Amino acid sequence: MIEKQDLLGTWELESWTIGYSDRDDFTYPYGEDPQGLLLYSEDGWMSASVSRRDRPRLPEDVSFRKLPDEMKAAAFSAYFHYAGRYRVVEGDVVHYVSQSLNPNFPGTEQLRHAELDGQTLVLSGKDQVGGVVRFHSLVWHKISAADDEHLVIEGE
Numbered sequence: 001m002i003e004k005q006d007l008l009g010t011w012e013l014e015s016w017t018i019g020y021s022d023r024d025d026f027t028y029p030y031g032e033d034p035q036g037l038l039l040y041s042e043d044g045w046m047s048a049s050v051s052r053r054d055r056p057r058l059p060e061d062v063s064f065r066k067l068p069d070e071m072k073a074a075a076f077s078a079y080f081h082y083a084g085r086y087r088v089v090e091g092d093v094v095h096y097v098s099q100s101l102n103p104n105f106p107g108t109e110q111l112r113h114a115e116l117d118g119q120t121l122v123l124s125g126k127d128q129v130g131g132v133v134r135f136h137s138l139v140w141h142k143i144s145a146a147d148d149e150h151l152v153i154e155g156e
Contacts, residue, residue, distance in 0.1 A: 002116050015137075046086040052079075082095070093111075095112065
């Protein structure tokens, strides 16, 4: 059974798949090769971000606030984030969301079943949309402090 100590640190996303109660196929909400980071701190805070790897850049010669709403909406729809407190309960992880790009998430509790195999963490959960149950599965890999291929430092 997973414990808090098992989660501590930074995790890199490998995949996010969604299965459905009314059909046999799967979807990939951020593409088949998404990117993301999941952080769990010793003092009980977490942060998760996910995006499409092929997310288009915005024009650099225009203030973000002056971009057309459609352009901003497309950028936001290719990105997902939430953060807040967390705790481990009988091998599951509960995320208590306080911040999110989605304004409906703050104040919610996100229950995730957690399975750990070495440096691979699988978090799964379910929700219901329009009478259809969706089954989410996210696969994360632990990033070690010595893994400098993920570190980007300005000026280097």
